[in-house]
Amino acid sequence: xxxxxxxxxxxxxxxxxxxxAHGMRSALTTLGIVIGVGAVITVVAIMEGLxxxxxxxxxxxxxxxxxxxxxxxxxxxxxxxxNKVSYEDFLLLKSKADNVTDMTATMRAFSLGSSVQYGRxxxxxxxxxxxxxxxxxxxxYPELGRFLSESDDLKRRRVAFIGSSVxxxxxxxPDPTGQFINLSGDWFRVIGVAETRGSxxxxxxxxxxxxxxSTIRSLNGxxxxxxxxxxxxxxxxxxxxxIKIQMRQILRQKHKLLDDDPDHFxxxxxxxxKKQFASITTSVTLVASGVVSxxxxxxxxxIMNIMLVSVTERTKEIGIAKALGATPxxxxxxxxxxxxxxxxxxxxxxLLLGYGLASMVSMMMPGxxxxxxxxxxxxxxxxxxxxxxVIFGLAPAIKAAKxxxxxxxxxx
Amino acid sequence: MNDSTTNVIELKHxxxxxxxxxxxxxxxxxxxxxxxxxxxxxxxxxxGSGKSTLMNILGCLDQPSDGEYWLDKQNVAxxxxxxxxxxxxxxxxxxxQSFNLLPRASVLQNVMxxxxxxxxxxxxxxxxxxxxxxxxxLSSKVTSLPNQLSGGQRQRVAIARALVTKPAIxxxxxxxxxxxxxxxxxxxxxxxxxxxxGHTIILVTHEADIANHCQRIIxxxxxxxxSDIRKQQGELxxx
Numbered sequence: 001x002x003x004x005x006x007x008x009x010x011x012x013x014x015x016x017x018x019x020x021a022h023g024m025r026s027a028l029t030t031l032g033i034v035i036g037v038g039a040v041i042t043v044v045a046i047m048e049g050l051x052x053x054x055x056x057x058x059x060x061x062x063x064x065x066x067x068x069x070x071x072x073x074x075x076x077x078x079x080x081x082x083n084k085v086s087y088e089d090f091l092l093l094k095s096k097a098d099n100v101t102d103m104t105a106t107m108r109a110f111s112l113g114s115s116v117q118y119g120r121x122x123x124x125x126x127x128x129x130x131x132x133x134x135x136x137x138x139x140x141y142p143e144l145g146r147f148l149s150e151s152d153d154l155k156r157r158r159v160a161f162i163g164s165s166v167x168x169x170x171x172x173x174p175d176p177t178g179q180f181i182n183l184s185g186d187w188f189r190v191i192g193v194a195e196t197r198g199s200x201x202x203x204x205x206x207x208x209x210x211x212x213x214s215t216i217r218s219l220n221g222x223x224x225x226x227x228x229x230x231x232x233x234x235x236x237x238x239x240x241x242x243i244k245i246q247m248r249q250i251l252r253q254k255h256k257l258l259d260d261d262p263d264h265f266x267x268x269x270x271x272x273x274k275k276q277f278a279s280i281t282t283s284v285t286l287v288a289s290g291v292v293s294x295x296x297x298x299x300x301x302x303i304m305n306i307m308l309v310s311v312t313e314r315t316k317e318i319g320i321a322k323a324l325g326a327t328p329x330x331x332x333x334x335x336x337x338x339x340x341x342x343x344x345x346x347x348x349x350x351l352l353l354g355y356g357l358a359s360m361v362s363m364m365m366p367g368x369x370x371x372x373x374x375x376x377x378x379x380x381x382x383x384x385x386x387x388x389x390v391i392f393g394l395a396p397a398i399k400a401a402k403x404x405x406x407x408x409x410x411x412x
Numbered sequence: 413m414n415d416s417t418t419n420v421i422e423l424k425h426x427x428x429x430x431x432x433x434x435x436x437x438x439x440x441x442x443x444x445x446x447x448x449x450x451x452x453x454x455x456x457x458x459x460g461s462g463k464s465t466l467m468n469i470l471g472c473l474d475q476p477s478d479g480e481y482w483l484d485k486q487n488v489a490x491x492x493x494x495x496x497x498x499x500x501x502x503x504x505x506x507x508x509q510s511f512n513l514l515p516r517a518s519v520l521q522n523v524m525x526x527x528x529x530x531x532x533x534x535x536x537x538x539x540x541x542x543x544x545x546x547x548x549x550l551s552s553k554v555t556s557l558p559n560q561l562s563g564g565q566r567q568r569v570a571i572a573r574a575l576v577t578k579p580a581i582x583x584x585x586x587x588x589x590x591x592x593x594x595x596x597x598x599x600x601x602x603x604x605x606x607x608x609x610g611h612t613i614i615l616v617t618h619e620a621d622i623a624n625h626c627q628r629i630i631x632x633x634x635x636x637x638x639s640d641i642r643k644q645q646g647e648l649x650x651x
Contacts (some may be wrong), residue, residue, distance in 0.1 A: 003531055007531065012532070066467075317514060320512045321529075322497065323471070323473060323506050324506070324526040325497050325502065326529045327497040327498070328493055406468050406473045406474050
């Protein structure tokens with residue numbers, strides 16, 4: 001055991017001497033591996049960083065938040081039908097559904113359009129009507145002022161809780177609470193500004209105005225055209241499937257649907273979005289890794305090529321070593337370790353290069369703040385480069401070990 | 413006349429042939445030879461006489477096609493390549509015409525190299541190498557690279573490298589072939605000195621005055637020993 005370690009140590013030393021003797025050539029040899037590993041790590045780091053970033057944003061959004069909204073079969077839609085989820089549906093669910101912590105209704109302000117004005121500034125935004133529970137369901141918290149209260153809703157007050165982007169775009173003062181904004185001719189008093197959430201998939205998540213549900217409902221006019229979204233959070237220990245089954249029963253009964261009629265509504269959850277996104281990033285990562293693996297293969301062939309040249313070039317040196325008593329095993333190990341060191345060095349350089357490139361790319365990419373090199377990618381890179389070193393180093397090393405000492409010594 | 417127990421080398425019916433296209437080339441033909449401890453032997457002969465082939469077999473760099481080769485009471489002809497490497501490392505000290513030093517390694521590293529393959533601890537390696545360098549008078553050149561030395565100094569390094577393993581035999585293949593006549597004389601004086609210290613030395617040479625340093629001159633012609641002359645003590649010329 002001690003002897004094996006000693007051979008290994010001495011062979012490594014000899015290998016290192018050979019590598020440093022041709023520094024430039026060694027560096028160029030590893031370039032293929034550097035680029036290969038660098039490319040893999042860049043792709044993985046960006047994808048993983050993006051994925052972690054988006055997952056955390058989705059978690060902020062509340063991955064357990066569920067939205068129920070109207071659904072119309074495309075066939076029926078073509079015939080001019082359009083299903084709706086009404087405020088009455090919401091009230092019914094709110095009173096009957098079990099295992100739900102918070103539930104809120106939201107409504108788009110159709111009548112108000114999407115234009116908002118403050119002083120001389122105008123901007124486009126999304127106007128949502130909802131109640132005080134919205135805060136608990138969507139997890140939006142005021143940075144300044146307050147969120148909607150129950151009395152705002154009861155008294156149909158013309159008040160608005162605005163996203164931070166809206167305040168910025170309208171060039172409002174640092175504390176916009178108390179200011180009045182104009183939504184298509186109707187004046188709303190700003191009561192609060194939300195904490196900044198940043199962007200998700202490149203979409204600004206702070207560009208919205210929230211007003212009391214009852215206010216928007218009355219401005220929208222005819223109650224017959226009510227179409228709302230219902231948002232809720234299941235209790236932490238409750239089964240979402242059970243909740244959905246119960247809600248479906250309640251709503252199908254209320255909508256008087258027959259057994260073979262399709263639902264007039266559907267459920268959306270952030271969990272679902274997260275899963276879809278994860279599957280996309282996984283496939284992109286896999287495909288990209290597969291493609292750049294080819295460059296690792298090319299890098300490996302480069303190492304083999306140089307090692308074969310090196311064996312030929314150092315034939316005389318190998319002859320001398322053999323004459324002085326180096327065993328074939330020692331020579332084999334020396335050349336194998338040399339290939340391995342070149343390959344692993346390329347791997348380390350590639351790792352650093354990949355991390356650097358990924359950091360640069362992520363700095364230039366809006367909305368993605370971090371790069372993440374997962375341990376499995378590092379492990380995989382080193383596993384791969386070790387395998388390349390051994391596989392492509394073996395043929396030259398065997399060639400060196402098998403050299404006949406007499407012929408090798410005679411080589412000029 | 414030779415007591416076999418003191419023989420360092422015993423060749424019995426050694427044959428070496430190289431397969432050629434039409435017929436085999438017989439480089440050595442039934443060579444029988446005994447070399448005693450502390451012998452000082454010159455192997456001479458014209459080009460193509462089989463000197464180098466014999467040298468390679470004696471140095472365990474090559475295997476005979478037939479016959480037995482006993483080195484230090486071991487039959488070398490039956491050894492594997494790994495075992496041969498060990499014998500080369502422990503039993504034989506090589507000195508080549510073209511020195512065969514590693515150009516990128518220092519004098520000290522060159523001399524220590526055979527001990528590396530013996531897996532000797534670094535401190536002990538260094539001690540033995542310094543001793544060997546002192547014996548050849550190169551203690552002051554320990555850190556030099558081979559290309560910073562003269563031909564004679566390089567050959568001294570090679571001799572130190574051959575001595576460092578304390579081998580049973582020292583083999584010199586035209587050791588003065590690349591040196592001028594004055595340096596040649598110095599190197600031969602060193603060989604004479606080593607012989608006096610008890611080493612067994614075998615030199616391959618085609619130069620008569622080099623061969624004349626030796627006690628025993630073996631002349632090969634066409635793979636056969638033509639003559640094997642042992643000089644009397646008084647005839648030894650240390651010119």
